[in-house]
Amino acid sequence: MTPLDKRVPGRTLAAIIPPPAQPLPVNFWRAVRRQLGPPIRPGPSLPALASPGWRRRAGAGGNLVNTLRQHRSATFWDDMYSAPDIRPAPIPRAEIGQFQDRVAASAGPAVIDVGTGLGEWACRMSKLGLTVTGYDYSPVAIESARRLHHNHGPLTFEVHDFDADAIPRHLQRESVDVVSCRHVLHFLERPRFIADARRWLHKNGVLHITTAVAEKMRDGRHVGLREAEVRELARGWREYDRYDVDPHGEITAVVLRGPYT
Ligand SMILES: C[S@@+](CC[C@H](N)C(=O)[O-])C[C@H]1O[C@@H](n2cnc3c(N)ncnc32)[C@H](O)[C@@H]1O
Numbered sequence: 001m002t003p004l005d006k007r008v009p010g011r012t013l014a015a016i017i018p019p020p021a022q023p024l025p026v027n028f029w030r031a032v033r034r035q036l037g038p039p040i041r042p043g044p045s046l047p048a049l050a051s052p053g054w055r056r057r058a059g060a061g062g063n064l065v066n067t068l069r070q071h072r073s074a075t076f077w078d079d080m081y082s083a084p085d086i087r088p089a090p091i092p093r094a095e096i097g098q099f100q101d102r103v104a105a106s107a108g109p110a111v112i113d114v115g116t117g118l119g120e121w122a123c124r125m126s127k128l129g130l131t132v133t134g135y136d137y138s139p140v141a142i143e144s145a146r147r148l149h150h151n152h153g154p155l156t157f158e159v160h161d162f163d164a165d166a167i168p169r170h171l172q173r174e175s176v177d178v179v180s181c182r183h184v185l186h187f188l189e190r191p192r193f194i195a196d197a198r199r200w201l202h203k204n205g206v207l208h209i210t211t212a213v214a215e216k217m218r219d220g221r222h223v224g225l226r227e228a229e230v231r232e233l234a235r236g237w238r239e240y241d242r243y244d245v246d247p248h249g250e251i252t253a254v255v256l257r258g259p260y261t
Contacts, residue, residue, distance in 0.1 A: 072187055074161065077138035081118065088120035088148065095245050096124045099208065102241060102255055104128045107206045108177030114193075115184030119145030119157055125180065126155040135168075137161035163189045167196065176200045182210040186224050198236075198259035207256040209233065216250045230254060 080086070109130050113122040116134030118141060126132045131154040136142050138159075145157045160168055179197045181188075197207045212224025230252060234240035238258025245251040 074137040074139075077117075077136075078140040081138055081140040081144055086118075086144075088118040091120055091124045092245075095210075096128070098243060098245065098253065099125070100128055102243065102253075103178060103206050103208050104130060107204070107257075108202065110176050111178040111180060112171070112176055112200070114162060114179060114181045115187065116145060116157065117141050119149050119155070121180070121182050122157070123149045123152050123155060125178075126153040130154075130178070132156075133158060133170075135160040135162070137163075137165075162193050162196070171196075171200050173199050174202050174205075177202055177205050179205070179207045181208065183212070183224075185209050185211055194233075201259045204258055207237075207254075207259075209254045209256070210245060211252060211254075212250060213252050216248065218248060218250065224251075 104125070111122075111125055111130045111132045113119075113125065113132055113134040116122045116136045117138075119134045122132045122134035122145070126149075134142075134145055134155070134157045136145070136157070136159065142157045142159045149155055149157075158168065179201060181193075181197075185193070194207070201207065211230065213230060214222050214224050214226045216227070217223060230242075233254050233256060236259075237256040239256070241255040241257070243253055243255075245253055
């Protein structure tokens with residue numbers, strides 16, 4: 001329990017925020033606290049959301065994580081990123097090292113970062129010599145990312161909603177070497193997004209997904225993808241690789257290569 005849990009009885013914050021093991025912006029908790037003055041959106045309490053009726057309506061096998069996605073929106077993230085003292089947290093050196101070894105060294109240079117937030121991960125990828133475009137549906141995040149990283153290499157940021165918007169003109173078929181998706185996939189309409197990513201990637205391109213594994217969260221929070229969903233990602237790709245980003249396997253990374261079998 002955090003003090004915030006006490007302020008919103010019946011609603012576990014874990015359901016609303018990303019896991020702490022992923023890089024949260026500095027002062028993220030203060031921003032969340034501000035955000036949670038009133039409940040984010042009037043609606044059923046978390047126990048109600050977990051009920052079988054709600055699970056059925058949530059679809060995707062009654063996945064509670066999917067159900068909770070309904071409580072996020074671009075506006076939610078805009079508010080989060082509007083906190084005056086919000087700054088990106090640094091990316092652990094080991095994480096970017098693993099990405100470099102397993103993906104950057106062997107894929108081409110054209111990268112898109114899906115749900116880039118404040119753009120820190122996109123910036124680190126660009127420092128590896130990659131040409132990165134970071135997309136996010138929060139205009140506030142994109143504005144901040146542009147301001148924070150304007151001097152850093154071949155790096156651009158664009159507003160785009162991967163669930164709702166038409167595909168951007170410059171995302172052509174087989175135009176991208178790496179699609180990076182860090183702590184975002186569980187927010188997206190997965191079938192549409194994966195189909196899009198497969199189309200955008202070159203024949204040897206890589207979809208790189210970093211996600212929390214819901215069952216492995218040692219504090220019991222249901223965030224990220226379930227283990228079965230992580231395994232399911234392998235379907236239809238020529239190569240599947242996986243490695244854990246932290247020693248406990250709470251955060252895992254999946255490397256999907258070769259969209260055409
Ligand atoms: C947990 S943050 C991760 C930010 C960043 N990738 C990182 O690793 O620090 C999730 C991000 O996904 C973005 N997002 C969620 N759904 C999205 C969508 N449909 N289209 C674009 N961005 C989305 C949110 O605005 C937010 O910035």
